[in-house]
Amino acid sequence: MxxxxxxxxxxxxxxxxxxxxxxxxxxxxxxxxxxxxxxxxxxxxxxxxxxxxxxxxxxxxxxxxxxxxxxxFQEVYDGGQLRGEPAILLRQVAKIYGSKVADQNYLCLIRLVIAESDRFPELAKLFTTTVIKQGRHLLSQYFETHPELGIADPEAIAQIFFGSLVSYMLVQHILHGKDVMPMDYDRLVTSLINLILAQSNQDHKSGSNYQADS
Amino acid sequence: MxxxxxxxxxxxxxxxxxxxxxxxxxxxxxxxxxxxxxxxxxxxxxxxxxxxxxxxxxxxxxxxxxxxxxxxFQEVYDGGQLRGEPAILLRQVAKIYGSKVADQNYLCLIRLVIAESDRFPELAKLFTTTVIKQGRHLLSQYFETHPELGIADPEAIAQIFFGSLVSYMLVQHILHGKDVMPMDYDRLVTSLINLILAQSNQDHKSGSNYQADS
DNA sequence: GTCTATAGCTTGATAGAC
DNA sequence: GTCTATCAAGCTATAGAC
Structure with missing residues (x-):
């Protein structure tokens, strides 16, 4: 079918x-x-x-x-596993992601997939699986092979990393956020990387900062 | 006009x-x-x-x-300034955000605004200003009045916080990510909050973790 | 202010020549 | 395989009765 x-x-x-x-x-x-x-x-x-x-x-x-x-996206993800110094690698991934996605044709593709996600759910799933799931998986694997980073939930952090980049592109370039609430891409990426790498500088009392209430 | x-x-x-x-x-x-x-x-x-x-x-x-x-959204943002313990407040904001946005009608509105963002840019700007900019501003102000959190760039962190939530809703509920790469909302929010609050547990050598290369 | 009826045009899809 | 010509259905918007 x-x-x-x-x-x-x-x-x-x-x-x-x-x-x-x-x-x-x-x-x-x-x-x-x-x-x-x-x-x-x-x-x-x-x-x-x-x-x-x-x-x-x-x-x-x-x-x-x-x-x-x-x-x-086969030209982006054919590199296989990610390697290198965390601070440099994360910035590199963000840079590649930014240059690939900031392309006009690609932004329009995202917009179209979203627009028709109800009429054509299979296409939305194909997009999600191909583009987002693979990216999250690669970064998650990288975190898992670098326990010195002190990341408690690699999959969730990978989702936060790409999610921040996705929403930046969406809000700034598709929803015209650049006109009403501009934010430099490098500035966001820098804060994002500092946030993630700061995990390794503290004693890992994982989960001690919050109390789930569900 | x-x-x-x-x-x-x-x-x-x-x-x-x-x-x-x-x-x-x-x-x-x-x-x-x-x-x-x-x-x-x-x-x-x-x-x-x-x-x-x-x-x-x-x-x-x-x-x-x-x-x-x-x-x-006037029913969400009429509360004025945010107050309370950081761990509790951030979780509460995420919870309110999740329950408001996860509504079917609201998800469809977002999808429609995105779909027509090129034909009707003014509507996209209205949405961005009303919904996203105000949220970011309120949270950014909260961070600024809580220097003990050790947040170097409140505006960027606020954008990352809401960006992660926005992209979660987009990917999971609009792009059918819940079918191909499910992720629990609470799990994401927990990691996100830990990430942000971990800033206060380390000595603030801001910007020492990366080297910009532009 | 609200209705029915319709004008004028564009649509997705097909038939048949070459 | 590719074209021109054409169909029935649906579209936005309006005219005129009440």
């Missing part, structure tokens, strides 16, 4: 031509706001050509988002 | 009836996916009645989002 689990992407030149056009329209107009006529014009093909390669509007949309999600 | 700066909201019963219907349709179908016929049916009025109260589809949409944004 769905081709999301295993995706052997082989794209013909014609299909890529169509997807490039579809990308321009879908990313700026959304799913409902995009007309197949407009896609045909933008891609430089006739409408029927689109329908012969992709079943219908829904099929074209799914193919586009799978294509963008997978092709974009 | 825009009525976003000062919003003296006085809604007649008829207008509220229309907005209630419009809310149901817009929140689940998006802007382009919503038809005025459907709104009319859902609200139990005729189409022309809508056009006589709100100029056009765009006017109805703007009025709806302003109404929802402002009415929802």
């Amino acid at each position: 769905t081709s999301l689990d295993v995706v052997p992407f082989s794209i013909t030149p014609k299909q890529e031509q169509i997807l490039q056009g579809a990308m321009r329209v879908f990313l700026s107009c959304g799913y409902a706001g995009t007309s197949m006529d407009r896609v045909a014009t933008e891609a430089g093909v006739s409408k029927q050509t689109i329908y012969s390669h992709f079943t219908n509007k829904e099929g074209l949309f799914k193919a586009l988002l799978e294509w963008m999600t997978l092709s974009r | 825009t009525s976003l700066d000062v919003v003296p909201f006085s809604i007649t019963p008829k207008q509220e009836q229309i907005l209630q219907g419009a809310m149901r349709v817009f929140l689940s179908c998006g802007y382009a996916g919503t038809s005025m016929d459907r709104v009319a049916t859902e609200a139990g009025v005729s189409k022309q009645t809508i056009y006589s109260h709100f100029t056009n589809k765009e006017g109805l949409f703007k009025a709806l989002l302003e109404w929802m944004t402002l009415s929802r």
Whole structure:
């Protein structure tokens, strides 16, 4: 029923031509706001050509988002395990993340995935699994192999790390936070790294600072 | 030109009836996916009645989002300054935030604001200013009045705090992360609070842990 | 103020020539 | 495989009765 689990992407030149056009329209107009006529014009093909390669509007949309999600992030996460000095590595990860995500096309992809997350939940899950889960897992593993950092819950801290970066991009660049509450990216990253690395400078009385009340 | 700066909201019963219907349709179908016929049916009025109260589809949409944004969050932020023991207060803020935002209608509002942030940037700015900026400011002020916490950059830490919560809600509930990478809210909040409060347990050699490389 | 009826246009999808 | 031509359905917005 769905081709999301295993995706052997082989794209013909014609299909890529169509997807490039579809990308321009879908990313700026959304799913409902995009007309197949407009896609045909933008891609430089006739409408029927689109329908012969992709079943219908829904099929074209799914193919586009799978294509963008997978092709974009396999170039980031193919490095395997993370290595290096904590302070330098964390800053490097934040820098790579910032430069990859701050790209206009990529921000629009995120916005579109969010916008259609109810109509196309499988695409949202694909995005979450491919992009966010893998990032969290890699960083979590790094924390686990560096017990000297004194991190009690690596998975949660990794989620906080990426979550802070995600919400920064979302609020600053998509929700126009840069106009009404600007904040320098380096400044945020610096505070974030100091926060995490400060764990290793104290005696580890883990969990002594709070009392859960549930 | 825009009525976003000062919003003296006085809604007649008829207008509220229309907005209630419009809310149901817009929140689940998006802007382009919503038809005025459907709104009319859902609200139990005729189409022309809508056009006589709100100029056009765009006017109805703007009025709806302003109404929802402002009415929802004045009940959260009217408490003024934050007070109390840090560990307890931070957990309380996270709890209130979690219960307010985890609401289905509110998640849909966020999704809609993000989805239309390019077509309606003013609405995105209103949302950012009303919801996120105010929260960050209140928490930042709290940190400033509690120097014993050893927080070097209150504004950045406040952004990290709310950013972690925002991205949790976004990834878990909107992007279906709860299905592919579940994480307990309390677990995240606990790690987050420990991270922030750990600053006070170490000697404050601020900025000694990293080296900026820009 | 609120309704019904409809104008004028665009939509997703298809048929048939080449 | 790719094109032009076309269909039925749905769209925003308005006109005019009451």
